[in-house]
Amino acid sequence: REAFGEDAEPKVAEEEEEQRRSHKQIEESRQRLAKLLFDGTQMVTNIQVAADARETQRRAEEAELKLQRVEKLESEAKSSTYKFEEISSKWALAKEMTIPQELWQLLNQQQQQCALLLEEKNKLIGELQEELKNKDEQYVQAIKKQSDDIYLLLERMEEQIRIMLKTYRHKLLQIEKAFELERRELLDNNRKKWEEAIQAHNAQELEYVRARMRKVEEFEKQLNRLRVQDEEEYNSMKIQLETDVQNLERQLQQMKAIYQLNQEKLDYNLQVLKKQDEENTIIRSQQKRKLNRLHSLLNNLRTKLASQEKQFREENQSLAADCERIVGQCKEVQSRMRHFAVSDAEKFTEVWLMNEEEAKGLMRKALDADRIIHTQQLGLPWEEPRYWFLGNVGPLGHYKAKRMATKLAAEVLIVGSREGGKENTTKVEDRLTPLRNISKKTAKRILELVSDESGFLIESKLLRPLHELGRHERTLMKLDSIFAALKIDSEDDLYQLVDFFLKYKAQEVALPGGTWLLGRRRWWKAQRPACWPSLQSQGSPGGEDIMDPAEDREDGGSDAQRDETKSPRSSRGSLPSVCIHADDVLKILKAFARDFDKLREKDRPAKEVLQVQDSSKDGEYWEALAHVIPEPTLKLWDALMVALEEYYEVLKRRASLLAEAAVLQQQNSELYLLLEEYVSSGVNNKLLSPPTQWMDLSLSCPGEAQ
């Protein structure tokens, strides 16, 4: 049933809203069956429950009975022990009895009492046995009752099963009936619906048929009409087409005629073309042959070309080797030449110096002679001539060796320090020309800055002893090492450095920031050709400046040069002598170090070129040296010589006379000696009047008298 109910349930869930009769039936049956089942189980289990209840009751009663029994037994035991004590106490009494009757009586009594006690005990035992029997009976009854119960249980169970079966069958039948009923209803409903639908369908069909008929008729009419119309159209069309056909046939004829004509033309053309073709083939073969010939020619030429190329290449190679060798030789020769040039120059200098020395010696001798002549012979005051060549040492046009940069720096610094005292301003100004156009103040400042700021370039070993020196020396030492690090060793380099600083400043003022470098380079390129020659030519007057600044002014050539240099100086002097900030020094130095190498390399060839000496003045120089004594002097000398020769003659005579006098004197002195000998000898002493006393011995020697 449960299974059935569960089977039916999903249906209910599916169509719950309908609540069909069958489901109602099922639900009702299910509930009734559940009730029945529950009641049945209740009925069956009632027996068990009743048995349980009986059992509990029995247990309770049993417990009570047990208690009673125990109580009874205890009271019995108490009373019997009492009695037993009584009896036993009487036994002690009996021992004291001496009279037999009394004793017998007592014994009887005791026996009676014992019997009584025993009887009581037996009674109790009997009671208990009876109770046991009762219990047995009860047990049998209970067993019977139990078997009855079990029978009842079985009966009820069977009955239950029977009832359940019956009801289940009944309910099943009912449910089936309900389902059938429902199905029949459903069928009826559906059939009804179906019939209705069929009828509707039929009616519609009829309608459709009628409509169709109508339409068919209509269409037939239309068709007829259309047919007539089309026929007419067809006829007209046919006539038209026939005329068209005639026209076209005519045209066809024409076309055929044209075709004939064309065919003939074409045939002719074909013939012509064929002939042309033949000719062409002949020409082609000729050309082909020619082509072959030319090809072979070309090949020959190619081989020739190749061989020639080869030849030329070889030649070229050999020539290149030659060239290389010659270049090598040339270089060698050049180097040798340079070497010889140098050695020549040295030799030249040496020879020059030697000759100059010699010449100067001679000149000096001449001048000395002149002076002596003037002063001693003529008694005239002698004035030493002042010539430009007198001071010259070494070959002309040979630049004074560049002062060392450090020396220059030292000078600058010294100047700068002296400047505070404002003494010798003009001289200082002149002295500063080595630093050309830059004011010494600025130069000094720059150098000091460099020395202060680029201490890192100085070796640490050097730094320590520096502290002990004075400020000036320290700056110098520092500069020295800095220059060593920057590879600045000549005056020019230093100049460049200072100049660089100034320009840098100027550029920075003009062009701020990054465009500076580029601008500066451009500036250099523009400036160099203009400024370098002037700088170089300034060398020789610069050298003279040191010796004698006064003469420098007298020299016209140098003056002119000076003017030349002055113009750039004035222009560059206008460069602001602004103070360069200490932080910029490093930057500038860096830029300088980068550019400096380039500059120097560019300088070198220029220097070499400029070292070609000009010997134009050599002759003049030597001439001048030769004519150190002027013409009037020479004439004077000639006259003097004549006079002197005369004088000499006189003197010669005098000399001879003197010689005679000398001989005479000698004779005299000899005589004198002899005389003295005589005088000093002892003879004289013996003499009364020695000749010595009267002889004038104080005669002076004639030599002395002169």
Add this chain to the structure above:
Amino acid sequence: HYTHRIIEDPEWSLATVPHLTELCLQHIVHNFEKNPILDRLLPEHQRKVLDRLSTGLPLTVTANLISNEDYWKRCCTERWQVCDISNYGDSWKRMFFERHLENILKRFIPNTTDPNQVLELIPLCKDYVRKLEVDQFLPPVKVDQKEERDDLSDTGSEFGLSEVSVHHYDLGVLITALPHLEELHLTYGVKDCGMNFEWNLFNFTYQDCCNLAVAVKMCHNLKVFKLTRSKVDDDKTRLLVRNLLDHPCLVELNLSHNLIRDKGARAVGKLINRSRLEILDLCNNQICHLGAQALAQALAENSTLTSLNLRLNCVEDEGGEAIGRALLTNTTLKSIHLGSNNLSEPTATLFSQVLAQNTTLTSINFSCNHLGLDGGKQLLDGLADNKALTEFDLRLAEVGQETEYLIHQIVWANREAARLGSLQHPSTKPL
């Protein structure tokens, strides 16, 4: 020649001559005991052979070779009249072996029967036996009673009183050798003793209990253990419980119709929380309020037990109240039976509270108590808002007919609701 035959014997036909295969199969069937050939045959031949095999073949041949259910069905039906296969997992073979083993155990007389009878059977049946239901264990017999031995009902009659060893068969060897054993139903007693009744026929000794406890402990797959009508007292209960503590599988324990008192109940209470017990049956013991309190304490902490049966004990109101209090916190117990426990109104009062609070309890049995009219009314009040309870037995509880009827109505409504809920729940899934 043929024609001759046919003429001679009009009924002769070639069809009557059996096929060679048929003959072979016949031969196989006849000699199956000596030469069992089955696996190598074609399926249809196998079926034929199995159909014809005798049921009397020794088990050593058939046990592990034949798995065909039809053959075992024949064996069972030939041997027993009533065969309810649903109790044996719908397996005829299992049924055959279990009942065979049970029969042997029931007739086993210690010291007389050859223990090999059992031991030989172990390798044959160990793969099939899952349940053992032995309702009789025979005590050992004295030598001079040999003549009565074949008559089972006569065993141990007059001389039972003597001090001979009365231990029963030790199940240890057997049980530990059955790897699939899941259920064990035992009753140490003698059936059908009739007028030969002796008390010592029903003597479940301490030694027996020891053996049994050790055996059960070794049986790791055991799920159901029933030891009923065996005079299990407190000491034996404690021994059993000690060995059953932390058993990995045990789900159901039935110690009904024994002599367990409060100490035993306390031990069982300890077991509840140290195992996975779900069903506990202690009906018809002698547990009083102390034991009930111990059980209640265990119940309050437990979360596995679903059914507890204390029918026919005497826990009285003290024990009943303790259990009621435990049920206020417990959320797993579904069914409780407190019938015939001498309960009265205070327990009913407490249980009305339980009914108002607890939502897991579905079945309560208070039959055969003295709850009284007021107690019944209180229970009715408590039940007013309860939607979980589907069974409430108050027969013979003196609660009055009207109350009983009203309670019945409520419970019936709850049951209907539960039925609808359980119907809707599975019906939503297919949708």
